[in-house]
Amino acid sequence: MQGWRVEMEDAHTAILGLPYGLKQWSFFAVFDGHAGAKVSATCAEQLLQEIVSNDDFKGKLELKEGTEIQPSLEDVNKGIKTGFLQLDEKIRGMPEMVSGEDKSGSTAVCVIVSPQHVFFANCGDSRAVLSRGGKCHFTTCDHKPINPAEKERIQRAGGSVMIQRVNGSLAVSRALGDFEYKNVQGMGPCEQLVSPEPEISVEPRSDKDEFLVLACDGIWDVMSNDELCDFVRSRMRVTDSLEMICNMVVDTCLHKGSRDNMSIVIVAFEGAPRLSEEAVKQDQDLDAKIEAKIKEIIAQPDMAEADLPYIMHMLNEEMDGFPPGGGITSKRSTIESILKRLRPSTTEDEDRG
Known part of the structure; x- marks a missing residue:
């Protein structure tokens, strides 16, 4: 979702069944672009291929039609890192990057799911979480300039951290692209002010695994790991549409x-x-109670034209049972819809105002 930004600079990837015989493997990723969408779009198109086709991931096999590979844990870890670094160098060589016409960059968080393991790779402040057994079990770590290890690397490369940003400008300390921060002579790609190196973690799969969430900081800025896991978990009981749940999260x-x-x-x-069925009925009952309470509020003297924030405040004060993690905010669209039906002229005036 573009939100309030002028441009949509995010990109994502979801691939079930990987090449070279890895039919039971999957790849998911979210890329949060900044200063343009070129790098994030390129990552979405090319990162997976850079990972699975490099020698560290596949070994010395010559890749051709029908080739099947069996990478070890070490192969996957090394292959992911190599894929990130190779792609970053490939992007650096693009004409618009060489000329300086494009100065964009992108965070990246990706997950490779194999039959036995979940591999997490993060570069920047997008984040992935794993919900297991009814709670948030694992989360990737954000790469911010104020993190001690990140700050130390930035300073060794001759940079500084001001207002929690690299040289007072960039809010993340690791990213693909952003080549104006990667020009320190005599230092490797992972030693620059901004590093393209992913932080990689591996979790053995469990029968208690529930779901993964990968999201950019536009989500995490307003919902904690536990809040988002609780909200997604509760919504899975009222709909089996993951697309609908994603929309609910974004709206919230x-x-x-x-x-x-x-x-x-x-x-x-x-x-x-x-x-x-019980959870669906509880959610329907909650919506019915919300409507009844709204009718009660606007029927009071001087309350017929009460605005949306006031009505939501009253509902929050006098009701409970809102979705875990989302609270009354996750029901705002429902509340707006009820108000529009009960007093269409007033709601239209509010929308225009």
Whole structure:
């Protein structure tokens, strides 16, 4: 979702079944671009191929039609890092980058799911979380300039951290692209002010695994790991549409005040919460109670034209049972719809105002 930004600079990837015989493997990624969309779009198109086709991932096999590979844990870890670094160098060589016409960059968070493991790779401040057994089990770490290790690298490269930004400008300390921060002579690609090196983690899969969430900072700026996991988990009981749940998350974050581009990918495992008739009925009952309470509020003297913030405040004060993690904000669209139906002329005036 573009949100309040002038341009949509995010990109994402979701691929079920990887090449070279890895039919039971999957790849998911979110890329949060800045200063343009070129790097994020290139990452979405090319990162997976750069990972699975390099020698560290596949070994010395010559890749051709029908080739099947069996990478070890070490192969995958090394291959992911090599793929990131190779892609960064490839982007650096693009004509618009060489000329300086394009100065864009992008964070990247990706997950490779194999039959036995989940591999996380993060570069920047997009984030992935794994929900297991009813709670947030694992999360990637954001790469911010104020992190001690990141700050130390920036300073060794001759840079500084001001107002929590690299040289007072860039809000992330690792990214692909951003080549104006990668020109320190005598230092390797992972020693520059901004590093393209991913932080890689591996989690063995479990029967208790519920779902993965990958999202850019437009989501995480307004929802914590636990809040988002709780909200997604609760919504899985009222709908089996992951697309609808993604839309609910984005709407909730927009209503919570996020002004950034927003991208989210949800991956459900076999252990994910199932659609529940009881949960669906509870959600329907909640909507009915919200409507009854709104009718009660606007029927009071001087309350016929009460505005949306006041009505939401009253509902929050007098009701409970709102979706975990989302609270009353996650029901704002429902509340707006009820108000528009109950007093269409007033709501239209509010929309125009």
